[in-house]
Amino acid sequence: MTSPESTPGAVREVLDADDVQRALTRIAHEVLERNKGAADLVLLGIPTRGVPLARRLAERIAAVEGAPVPVGALDITMYRDDLRLRPARALARTEVPPGGIDDKVVVLTDDVLFSGRTVRAALDALSELGRPRSVQLAVLVDRGHRELPIRADYVGKNLPTSLRETVRVLLADSDGRDAVLLGATDGGAQ
Amino acid sequence: MKRHLVSAADLSYDDALLVLDTAAELSRLLDRADRTVKKLPTLRGRTVVNLFFEDSTRTRISFEAAAKRLSADVINFSAKGSSVSKGESLKDTALTLEAMGADAVVVRHGSSGAPHHLAYSGWIDGCVINAGDGTHEHPTQALLDAFTMRRHLSGETGDLAGRRVTIVGDVLHSRVARSNVLLLATLGATVTLVAPPTLLPVGVETWPCEVSYDLDATLPGSDVVMMLRVQRERMNAAYFPSAHEYSRRYGLDVARAAVLPDHAIVMHPGPMNRGMEIAAEVADSARSTIVEQVGNGVSVRMAVLYLLLGGNEPAIGASEKAGVAQ
Amino acid sequence: MSGWLVRGVRPLGGDPTDLLLRGGVIAAVGQGLDAGDAQVLDGAGLVVLPGLVDLHTHLREPGREDSETVETGTRAAALGGFTAVHAMANTDPVADTAGVVEQVWRLGQQAGHCDVRPVGAVTVGLDGRQLAELGAMADSAASVRVFSDDGRCVSDAVLMRRALEYVKAFDGVIAQHAQEPRLTEDAQMNEGVLSGVLGLRGWPGVAEEAVIARDVLLAAHVGSRLHVCHVSTAGSVEIIRLAKERGFPVTAEVTPHHLLLTEDLVASYDPVYKVNPPLRSADDVAALRAGLADGTIDVVATDHAPHPVEDKDCEWAAAAFGMVGLETALGVVAAAMVEPGLLDWAGVADRMSVRPARIGRVADHGRPLAVGEPANVTLVDPAGAWSVDPGRLASLSHNTPYAGRELPARVVATFLRGRPTVLDGRLA
Numbered sequence: 001m002t003s004p005e006s007t008p009g010a011v012r013e014v015l016d017a018d019d020v021q022r023a024l025t026r027i028a029h030e031v032l033e034r035n036k037g038a039a040d041l042v043l044l045g046i047p048t049r050g051v052p053l054a055r056r057l058a059e060r061i062a063a064v065e066g067a068p069v070p071v072g073a074l075d076i077t078m079y080r081d082d083l084r085l086r087p088a089r090a091l092a093r094t095e096v097p098p099g100g101i102d103d104k105v106v107v108l109t110d111d112v113l114f115s116g117r118t119v120r121a122a123l124d125a126l127s128e129l130g131r132p133r134s135v136q137l138a139v140l141v142d143r144g145h146r147e148l149p150i151r152a153d154y155v156g157k158n159l160p161t162s163l164r165e166t167v168r169v170l171l172a173d174s175d176g177r178d179a180v181l182l183g184a185t186d187g188g189a190q
Numbered sequence: 191m192k193r194h195l196v197s198a199a200d201l202s203y204d205d206a207l208l209v210l211d212t213a214a215e216l217s218r219l220l221d222r223a224d225r226t227v228k229k230l231p232t233l234r235g236r237t238v239v240n241l242f243f244e245d246s247t248r249t250r251i252s253f254e255a256a257a258k259r260l261s262a263d264v265i266n267f268s269a270k271g272s273s274v275s276k277g278e279s280l281k282d283t284a285l286t287l288e289a290m291g292a293d294a295v296v297v298r299h300g301s302s303g304a305p306h307h308l309a310y311s312g313w314i315d316g317c318v319i320n321a322g323d324g325t326h327e328h329p330t331q332a333l334l335d336a337f338t339m340r341r342h343l344s345g346e347t348g349d350l351a352g353r354r355v356t357i358v359g360d361v362l363h364s365r366v367a368r369s370n371v372l373l374l375a376t377l378g379a380t381v382t383l384v385a386p387p388t389l390l391p392v393g394v395e396t397w398p399c400e401v402s403y404d405l406d407a408t409l410p411g412s413d414v415v416m417m418l419r420v421q422r423e424r425m426n427a428a429y430f431p432s433a434h435e436y437s438r439r440y441g442l443d444v445a446r447a448a449v450l451p452d453h454a455i456v457m458h459p460g461p462m463n464r465g466m467e468i469a470a471e472v473a474d475s476a477r478s479t480i481v482e483q484v485g486n487g488v489s490v491r492m493a494v495l496y497l498l499l500g501g502n503e504p505a506i507g508a509s510e511k512a513g514v515a516q
Numbered sequence: 517m518s519g520w521l522v523r524g525v526r527p528l529g530g531d532p533t534d535l536l537l538r539g540g541v542i543a544a545v546g547q548g549l550d551a552g553d554a555q556v557l558d559g560a561g562l563v564v565l566p567g568l569v570d571l572h573t574h575l576r577e578p579g580r581e582d583s584e585t586v587e588t589g590t591r592a593a594a595l596g597g598f599t600a601v602h603a604m605a606n607t608d609p610v611a612d613t614a615g616v617v618e619q620v621w622r623l624g625q626q627a628g629h630c631d632v633r634p635v636g637a638v639t640v641g642l643d644g645r646q647l648a649e650l651g652a653m654a655d656s657a658a659s660v661r662v663f664s665d666d667g668r669c670v671s672d673a674v675l676m677r678r679a680l681e682y683v684k685a686f687d688g689v690i691a692q693h694a695q696e697p698r699l700t701e702d703a704q705m706n707e708g709v710l711s712g713v714l715g716l717r718g719w720p721g722v723a724e725e726a727v728i729a730r731d732v733l734l735a736a737h738v739g740s741r742l743h744v745c746h747v748s749t750a751g752s753v754e755i756i757r758l759a760k761e762r763g764f765p766v767t768a769e770v771t772p773h774h775l776l777l778t779e780d781l782v783a784s785y786d787p788v789y790k791v792n793p794p795l796r797s798a799d800d801v802a803a804l805r806a807g808l809a810d811g812t813i814d815v816v817a818t819d820h821a822p823h824p825v826e827d828k829d830c831e832w833a834a835a836a837f838g839m840v841g842l843e844t845a846l847g848v849v850a851a852a853m854v855e856p857g858l859l860d861w862a863g864v865a866d867r868m869s870v871r872p873a874r875i876g877r878v879a880d881h882g883r884p885l886a887v888g889e890p891a892n893v894t895l896v897d898p899a900g901a902w903s904v905d906p907g908r909l910a911s912l913s914h915n916t917p918y919a920g921r922e923l924p925a926r927v928v929a930t931f932l933r934g935r936p937t938v939l940d941g942r943l944a
Contacts, residue, residue, distance in 0.1 A: 075215070078232040078496075088500035090208055091215040096222065128227040280831050301833035302715035303785035310784075324833065326715030365715060392718060393709030 015157055015180035017172075020140070023156030024053070027138055028060035030154050035105055038065045040133065042101055044074040046110040046122055047092035052173035053140060054109035070097035074108070074129075079121035096129060106132040107154075111169040113139040116150030141180055143167050193507035194309040194318040195494060198329040198372035200508035206376055207349060208506060210337050213493035214346050217486070220259060233262035236499050239292040240266045241283065242321070243299040248460065248484070249321050253296045256491035262499070265290065280304060284313040292316045293499050302326035302365075317498045317507070325363045331459055332369035334490040336377060338479050339414050341486070342455050351378035356408045358384040358440060359418025359467055360429075362391050366459045367418060371399050382408050386440065388429045389420075405440055409449050416457040417442050417468045433466060443469040447477070455479050518553040519543065519934060525559030525895060527885045529861030535564060537891040540933040545887055557939075559895060562928055565865045567599025567630075567892035569872040569881045571662065571691070571769055572745060572817035573842065575601075575632070577623060578616070579608025583913045584822040586623035586632060589842070592820070592911040594629040594937040596842040597894035597927040600873070600881045601630055605637040606667040612637035612648035614656035621658035629937050630930075633876060636660040638679050638690060642668050647679060654686040661877040664691035666745055669727060671697050676731060680740040687877060689741040689767075694727035694752070695719075695793065704833060706779045706794040714783065716832065719794050721749035728752050732759035732766050743875055744768040746819050748793035750803030757812045767875050769817035770804050772841055772848035777801075777917060787828045787835030788917050791821070808867060809858040815872040818845045822913030840911045844904060846896065847923025854898070855924055861898070880933075891934035900926030910943065 015023070032038060038061055045054030051073045058071035075092040108122050119137060126135065138154035143161045157180065161167060168181040194200065201209070220228050238257040240250050250266065257264045267287070269279050280299070287295060294317045297305045302324030309318035322328040340346055343353055355374055361367045361383050374381045375398035382400040383390065394401055402408050409415065420440075422433045430436045437443075447456065447469075456468075456478045464470045473480060498504040519538030526532050527545075534549040535542060570593065576584040586603070593601045603620055605611035611620060617634040624632025636653035640646045642665045653660040663683060670676045670692060679690050700723045705711050707718025728744055732755065735742035747753060747768050759766045773791065778798050781789045789795060807813040821838025828835050841848075849868065853859040859867070873882025880890040903922050906914035930938040937944055 078219075078230045078500075083232065083500055084502050086501050087503050087505040088497045089505075091212050093215060094219055124231070128229070129222075129225055131226070280834075281829060299831065301831040303833075304831040306785045307831050324715050368713070368715065391712030392707050392720075393712040396709050397712075 011181050011183035013179050014159060014182045017178040020156070020178035020180065023140060024056055025060055027154045027156060028057050028064065031057070031107060031136075031138065032061060032064060034153070038067065038069055040104045041069055041107065042097060042099070042104045043069060043071045043107050043109055044126075045071070046108060046118060047073055047075050049169055049171055049174065050108075050110040052171050053111060057109060057138065070099055072097045074122055074125055076118060076121040076125050079124040081117055081121065101126065101130040101132045103131070103133045105134050105136065107136045107138050109138045111140050112167050113137070113142045113150075113152050113155075114145060116146045116148040119150045120148050140169060141167055193498065193504035193509050195329050195498065195507045196305045196309055196318060196320045197327045197508070198332045198369040198376070200329070201373065201376065201506060203349070203376055205506040206333070206336070206373060209333055209490065209493045209497060210340060211347075212497060213333075213337055213486070213489040216492050216496070217489035229259050229261055231261050232496060232500050233257065233260035236262045236293040237291055238262045238264050238294045238296065238495065238499075239287050239290070240264065241269070241287065241295050241297040242267070243269050243279070243297070243304070244322070246298055246322070249298060252484070252487040253321065253491050255488045256495055259488070259492055260495060262495065265292070280308065281311075281313060284308055284311070288314045294319060294495065296321050298322045300324055317504060319494060319498070322365055324365065326365050327369045328365040329369050329373070330487070330491055330494055331366050332373040333494065334483060334487045335370055335416065335457060335459070336373055337486050337490050338457065338483050339455070342479065343413055343453070349377040350374060353379040353413045354382070354411055355379050355414040355416065356382045356384060356412040357416045357418065358405060358442070360389045360420045360424065361385050361394070361418070362389045364418050370416065371397055375399065384408055384440065386430055386436075406446065409446055410451065412450060413454055414457060415442060415450065415454065416459075418459070419461065419463055420467045422463070422466060437466050441467055441469065442472050444471050447472045447475065450477070457483060459483070518555065520557055520931065520936065521549060521551040521554040522557045522559040522564065522895065525562050525564045527564050528865050529563050529898070532560070535559075535885070535893070537893070537931060537934040540891055542885065542887055542889050542891050542893075545885065557895075557929065561897065561899065563861050563896045563898050564885060565597070565861065565894045565896060566869040566882055566885060567894050567930065567932065568597045568846065568868045569876065569878060570598050570601040570818050570820070570842065570845075571743070571815055571872045571876055572666070573601040573603055573820045574606070574822065574838070575603040575620070576607065576822060578619065583824045584911060586620065587627045588910065588912040589820070589822070590624060590627045590629035590632060591943055592840070592842040592909065594930050594932070595910050595927060595941075595943065596844070597846050597896065597930050598842060599630050599892040599894070599930060599932050600633060600878055601842075602633045602635050602662055602876055604666045605635050605664060606642060610637050610641050611635065612640050612642075614649065614652040614658075617653050617658040617660055618656050629943075630932055631878070631881070633662070633878060634658045634660055635666070635691070636663045638663050638665045638670050639675065644668060644670060644672055644675065647675070647682065650679070650682055650688065651686065654688060661686070661688050662691055662743070662875075663688055664693065664745065666691065666693040669693050669695040669697060671727070673730065673734070677734050677738060680735055680742065681738045684740045689743050689875060691743040691745050692727065692731050693745050694724045694731070696723040696727055699723035703794075704790070705782045706796045708779065708797065710779055710783065714785070716782070721751055721796065721800070724749055724793060725751040725755060728755050732756070732764050735766060736762070736764040739765070741765045741767070746771050746774065746793055746817070747804065747807070747813060748774050748796055748800065750800045753803045753807040753812055757807070760812060767814040767871070768812070769815045770808055770813045771819045772816060772845045772852070773839055773917060774804055775801065775808065775816070775852035776848050781917070785832050787830065787832050788839070788915055788919075790832060790835050790837055791839050792837040805852060805858055808853065809863070814867065814875065816845065816849055816868050817872065818842055820911075822911055823915050824913060828915045838915065840909065840913055840916050842911065843909055844916060844918050844923060846927055847902070847925050848918070850898070850925035851923055891931055893931045894927060895929040897926045897928050900928070902926045
């Protein structure tokens with residue numbers, strides 16, 4: 001479903017709290033289906049909002065399989081290709097679960113997939129932490145406009161957007177509620 | 191905008207926390223045993239020059255390791271400034287470095303104010319990081335000391351509010367003491383300087399710290415005791431009558447270490463004069479962080495280099511407009 | 517031969533009058549003088565002072581001609597309104613013999629921009645151990661009357677006593693650079709809160725005051741004249757005031773920079789502010805100004821200290837001590853003393869011409885602006901603000917702390933025995 005051009009200043013809720021929950025549940029099942037179970041699975045969220053998403057996915061997978069799934073965080077600040085465009089940024093926390101990532105199936109988790117540069121940086125960061133057996137990508141929203149040959153394996157919602165629009169994900173963990181908002185930008189894209 | 195780290199006063203509260211938090215994360219990232227590549231690509235293509243006019247293998251190696259772990263190119267320039275060549279060395283050397291395209295110059299010099307001069311002279315384009323100038327300052331030492339304190343006392347997060355730090359020794363000639371007093375005050379700690387009156391600078395009562403001549407009185411209330419190196423030769427200039435009397439009155443021996451609170455740590459910027467300001471047993475005891483300080487130095491210097499050079503402009507430090515030391 | 521008529525000029529800041537300079541003397545003073553064949557200079561708005569006399573200058577020749585020569589230094593002096601300067605003895609070789617002082621005196625004569633009165637060293641090689649041939653220097657063509665080891669302190673009490681006694685024979689004066697050497701080893705700046713913060717070794721005021729206290733008592737005891745160079749602290753002013761109250765034969769000088777600048781400038785670590793004695797606190801500056809105003813401090817002396825670029829364009833500890841000051845002296849005194857109303861132009865004439873000439877026993881300078889007196893005069897524009905440009909100083913060296921600063925008064929013309937050395941603010 002295409003979204004009509006938003007009017008400046010207007011913000012539309014394209015996914016509500018229930019939509020988000022259902023999307024996460026569906027992704028959890030897809031992950032299990034594709035990987036034929038949860039063996040050797042490690043979920044790594046890309047800060048900021050990828051981290052609670054990864055945790056919630058891990059909870060759902062654990063609920064189905066009856067065993068905990070290792071979950072952590074992968075900060076990609078040091079690997080960004082746009083570092084030189086702004087002053088140096090504070091780092092977020094990287095937490096690799098105790099079993100590591102060697103020979104594991106790593107599912108990177110993020111809230112929005114856009115240009116693909118964040119994921120490229122995450123792949124670089126990952127390669128210096130170890131050698132996973134495979135890497136998959138789960139995102140809550142894919143808004144198009146890829147600048148690199150990157151694609152997601154699991155998508156909560158495909159949301160075609162124009163570059164003049166912004167996509168904002170709210171999560172209960174940090175923002176009080178779950179939602180995906182689409183708005184018009186006054187300048188830079190999200 | 192060009193910015194520099196010449197004095198600990200160049201760091202605001204937010205700057206200081208940013209450095210410490212970044213250092214903590216970098217240390218976590220790189221020290222994992224299972225990490226295949228103990229390096230980050232962040233400063234690839236940047237050139238860091240170590241300009242050391244004073245011998246200091248330890249500090250130079252620390253900065254070199256920090257730069258290399260961020261994939262920066264490192265050039266080491268050792269220039270022994272003799273009294274004959276005077277100041278020509280500094281200016282001519284700086285112009286040579288500029289021709290080599292240094293993004294950052296880490297400078298250690300025997301004259302107080304030399305890094306300040308380098309930073310604001312217009313001779314070079316890069317950032318200047320003071321690795322110790324005369325008896326003036328050594329800001330990255332203060333940062334790694336604060337990092338060490340935080341790790342042991344505050345769970346590696348936040349500031350040092352309410353912590354009681356006692357610094358003992360030759361404060362008059364110590365750049366480590368000056369930088370520590372400034373940075374610890376910024377981070378909310380309470381600092382007490384302990385020394386004989388001859389080894390305290392004129393005007394110390396205006397510094398943001400307490401002063402005491404009595405080491406035994408301050409120890410029971412200290413969370414941190416930092417011992418400064420005291421040169422035996424100072425007794426020849428009548429700073430104290432003999433090495434023996436100094437260490438009797440101001441040395442941290444086993445008996446004194448025993449009255450410290452259980453959680454208290456003992457620090458020393460090195461190199462130590464074992465038996466003079468600190469007993470060998472105390473230096474090697476479990477509450478001593480002396481060896482750990484060295485490792486923390488690399489993480490902290492990585493954080494400083496990253497924050498100054500990682501983006502299009504520095505995220506911390508004093509700007510040219512400031513240009514005047516406190 | 518034909519001379520100069522200066523019209524409508526204000527002697528010592530008083531009412532306008534005409535001044536005729538002819539035959540090397542002031543030929544006439546009065547209203548509406550007839551110029552005859554004299555050249556006319558419009559003095560409207562200008563103040564005329566007796567030619568300034570500097571008791572303390574470093575001309576660096578012989579030995580350091582890379583920083584200044586007698587020729588370039590006296591040009592700077594003339595532009596600053598000086599008609600006579602005392603050239604300090606710390607040259608290379610040291611001016612501790614009749615030969616060297618005569619050489620300097622002759623160079624001054626040849627240059628012709630102002631009179632050069634060489635100062636003789638007190639001790640051989642400025643070493644502080646053996647008296648130099650003070651008598652020979654006094655009897656030489658240079659006719660030395662002021663003796664100083666400036667740069668170094670005559671710290672040995674016995675030697676200072678002997679020197680004071682010895683010069684009585686020829687009405688000489690010992691000019692002491694008061695600095696206790698052991699208390700100031702490797703000192704870099706004023707000792708105080710700032711030196712502790714900046715990590716620069718301190719030069720405590722007591723190192724100056726203790727020497728002055730000793731020397732004023734010695735001078736009184738032996739009945740000989742003492743002159744104290746470059747007083748820099750409030751404590752020193754107090755000691756000198758007390759000595760004068762007791763009638764001790766003491767005179768004292770202050771530099772222009774110690775009347776205007778404080779140690780805060782050192783926080784920039786810019787060696788242009790490195791000087792000996794060092795810049796001190798605002799309280800010291802206030803006491804020095806008050807001391808100069810009430811005459812406790814007798815004279816302003818520049819301590820003009822030229823240094824080549826490489827001795828100042830470096831880190832602080834490696835830099836040389838000293839500032840140039842001949843061309844900016846009057847402007848700085850105007851800013852520090854005249855503008856705040858602490859001294860009028862008559863007072864400036866007294867402190868910068870009359871008294872220094874008397875102390876140095878310089879017969880034909882510092883004289884009243886009256887008929888028959890030698891025509892050594894300086895014309896000043898009291899409203900002539902100008903901006904200091906180091907590159908445009910006549911001195912060979914450019915280490916001035918006033919770069920870019922606007923000074924309120926300007927020397928327009930200087931006459932040496934009736935001949936102009938400076939006209940319209942430029943060398944004649």
